[in-house]
Amino acid sequence: MQEVNKEPxxxxxxxxxxxxxxxxxxxxGGFDRLTPGMQVFIKPNIVFxxxxxxxxxxxxxxxSRVVEDMVILLKEFGIDNITIGEGIVADPEDEETPAHAFExxxxxxxxxxxxxKCINIMKRPFExxxxxxxxxxxxxxxxxxxxxxxxxxxxxxxNQTVVSLGLKNLKGTINIASRKKCHSPxxxxxxxxxxxxxxxxxxxxxxxxxxxxxxxRGPAFDGRMRRTNLxxxxxxxxxxxxxxxxxxxxxxxxxxxxxxxxxxxxRPADLSDIEIIGENVEDVSCYHENDFVYTSDNSGExxxxxxxxxxxGLFYRKFDDTMCTYCSSLxxxxxxxxxxxxxxxxxxxxxxxxxxxxxxxxxxxATILIGQCMYNKNKDHPNIQAMFAAKGCPPDxxxxxxxxxxAGIELDRGLFDxxxxxxxxxxxxxxxxxxxxxSFYRVx
Numbered sequence: 001m002q003e004v005n006k007e008p009x010x011x012x013x014x015x016x017x018x019x020x021x022x023x024x025x026x027x028x029g030g031f032d033r034l035t036p037g038m039q040v041f042i043k044p045n046i047v048f049x050x051x052x053x054x055x056x057x058x059x060x061x062x063x064s065r066v067v068e069d070m071v072i073l074l075k076e077f078g079i080d081n082i083t084i085g086e087g088i089v090a091d092p093e094d095e096e097t098p099a100h101a102f103e104x105x106x107x108x109x110x111x112x113x114x115x116x117k118c119i120n121i122m123k124r125p126f127e128x129x130x131x132x133x134x135x136x137x138x139x140x141x142x143x144x145x146x147x148x149x150x151x152x153x154x155x156x157x158x159n160q161t162v163v164s165l166g167l168k169n170l171k172g173t174i175n176i177a178s179r180k181k182c183h184s185p186x187x188x189x190x191x192x193x194x195x196x197x198x199x200x201x202x203x204x205x206x207x208x209x210x211x212x213x214x215x216x217r218g219p220a221f222d223g224r225m226r227r228t229n230l231x232x233x234x235x236x237x238x239x240x241x242x243x244x245x246x247x248x249x250x251x252x253x254x255x256x257x258x259x260x261x262x263x264x265x266x267r268p269a270d271l272s273d274i275e276i277i278g279e280n281v282e283d284v285s286c287y288h289e290n291d292f293v294y295t296s297d298n299s300g301e302x303x304x305x306x307x308x309x310x311x312x313g314l315f316y317r318k319f320d321d322t323m324c325t326y327c328s329s330l331x332x333x334x335x336x337x338x339x340x341x342x343x344x345x346x347x348x349x350x351x352x353x354x355x356x357x358x359x360x361x362x363x364x365x366a367t368i369l370i371g372q373c374m375y376n377k378n379k380d381h382p383n384i385q386a387m388f389a390a391k392g393c394p395p396d397x398x399x400x401x402x403x404x405x406x407a408g409i410e411l412d413r414g415l416f417d418x419x420x421x422x423x424x425x426x427x428x429x430x431x432x433x434x435x436x437x438x439s440f441y442r443v444x
Contacts, residue, residue: 011232024232038079041143105441153210162245209231230247360381367385370390
């Protein structure tokens with residue numbers, strides 16, 4: 001029996017298609033609010049896509065297995081008006097990449113088989129929503145007009161928000177300008193503030209965290225992918241997220257956006273008002289690191305992997321939560337190119353700044369400003385001796401190459417010619433491992 005005043009969360013081991021999800025949904029009363037004829041919006045997580053190589057999806061993208069199982073379950077409960085929608089990170093004018101993702105993941109087959117509508121959020125209308133404290137963001141109108149939201153995030157950690165679960169997945173329902181706004185340098189209205197409130201305009205929701213695969217140091221393909229075989233389901237977005245964070249080995253009260261969301265709802269963040277149904281959380285918890293370690297000393301500042309290689313004279317400042325998705329998509333490639341550019345001779349104390357609030361240090365030989373926000377903030381800063389900027393929002397990759405060249409670091413332009421193929425490099429780690437099964441991302 002469910003305890004009074006406690007919100008239920010199912011924690012179920014994934015064992016087989018359909019029945020595992022059905023068990024998780026029904027045990028927590030996830031469909032209790034459904035009535036036939038309702039309009040349901042399914043929001044998966046497709047944080048990144050490329051047409052150029054087989055993409056390492058495990059723990060990065062919601063499995064097509066869970067998406068199809070959810071569609072079948074909704075149909076079984078008399079729901080015929082189902083929309084799957086996502087706003088994939090790409091040029092908003094790029095229709096080919098989202099279309100390729102929907103086709104590859106089997107969403108078009110779901111349309112043919114079950115009559116499901118599939119929409120690219122970036123090509124649909126947005127509606128401005130006033131949240132608390134006068135904050136405004138523009139949300140996809142289709143999701144706002146739905147009767148029920150089925151939120152399908154992945155079980156992953158995140159290098160800016162510690163975890164990326166149901167609340168964070170809703171960032172994919174807002175337009176480009178709103179996404180950039182979320183990465184504000186304002187210490188009060190920062191990324192964590194915005195993410196903690198993304199559920200405010202949403203219809204009643206079911207949060208289904210897909211943990212068949214999980215991701216360490218997410219949210220993208222350069223993290224560590226794991227086969228975890230878990231489903232975490234609740235009729236409350238926040239409740240499932242609190243449990244999901246604990247399963248990932250993180251104290252929810254120390255995850256800023258979860259702590260803020262709990263406080264706003266007048267709830268504790270320690271799971272004391274949640275009834276766990278199914279597996280014991282402590283039995284299935286496994287610590288997932290959320291960030292890459294940086295080192296700093298007199299010879300430089302950089303990710304530990306680069307420091308181990310012996311790089312000197314480079315001060316690649318640790319990115320913060322003001323660096324938005326559109327600059328961060330270049331960050332990993334830049335670091336890879338810098339690593340390959342090292343020839344054993346120290347660089348001339350080159351400092352690289354990103355995001356919206358970093359400021360140049362005194363005494364640097366050269367300062368590289370990545371992105372329009374960084375350029376606008378620091379272009380006249382007195383600490384800069386020699387400035388090289390890659391402007392734009394996001395910056396042109398070739399301007400990045402030229403900025404580094406000006407500072408004395410010769411990046412391989414060819415890497416930037418093949419940026420879409422970079423995920424294939426990370427995919428090769430899992431090649432031949434039967435746990436990483438591509439069929440979870442198909443609809444046969």
